[in-house]
Amino acid sequence: MSIGLLALQGDFREHRATLRRFGIEALEVRLPQQLAAVSHLIIPGGESTTIGRLLTRYALVEPLRARAGHDLAIWGTCAGAIILARELRDTKHGGQPTLGLMDITLRRNAFGSQLDSFEAPINAPVLGPTPLPGVFIRAPRFESLGPKVQALATLPDGEVVAARQGRLMATTFHPELTDDDRVHRYFLEL
Incomplete structure (x- = not known):
């Protein structure tokens, strides 16, 4: 197993730090030949429009689509989830590039602006009874969520914040910004 971090833009360094805590050194992926060397890829949070455009510029779109869910497990956090989505509902950003890999519909910035950022406990029964910090x-x-997509985690009010479709996973929160590594460990098992 080899882990890659899409390192075009965003908080890939924070994911690397989490993986290092349990002894995994991840490869930074910026080009197709680097992507070919990994079995798991994390698409980090950041600015989804920029990440999408850079995927195109660096010729990563088709290699990602060809391998996704087959010999490549992919996890998108926040902006990475947007990149994985099949459909976006956002009238302001009609030109948002996505890979369209997961049968999910997302709305960008749905919880508000940067000033509306928050922390909340997350219920994730697949990770045990103790709530995750979100x-x-x-x-x-x-x-x-499409019919083949499984909800993995919810806020206390029942709102889905993590989902899985085979070897593809999306979270709308940032597990890499906490000391809890259960989501990373779960992804490595895909």
Whole structure:
């Protein structure tokens, strides 16, 4: 197993620090030949429009689509979840590039602006009975999950904040900004 961090833009360094805490050194992925060397890829939070455009510029779109869910497990956090989504509901950003890999519909910045960022406990039964700490920064919101998509985690009010479709996973929060590494460990098992 080899872990890659999409290192075009965003908080990939924070994911690397989390993985290092349990002894995994991740490869920074910026080009197709680097992508070819990994079995798992994390698409970090950041600015989704920029990440999407850089995926195109560095010829990563087609290699990602070809391998996604087959010999490549992919996890998108926040902006990374937007990149994985099949559909976006956001009238302000009609040109948002996505990979369209997961049968999910998201709304960008659905919880508000940077000033509306918040922390909340997250219920994730697949990770045990203890709630996860959730950090939400300009977070997207799941508006719908396709029939093959499984909800993995929710806020106390029942709102879905993590989902999985086979070897693809999306979280609208930032587990890499906490000391809890359960989501990272779960992803490595995909």
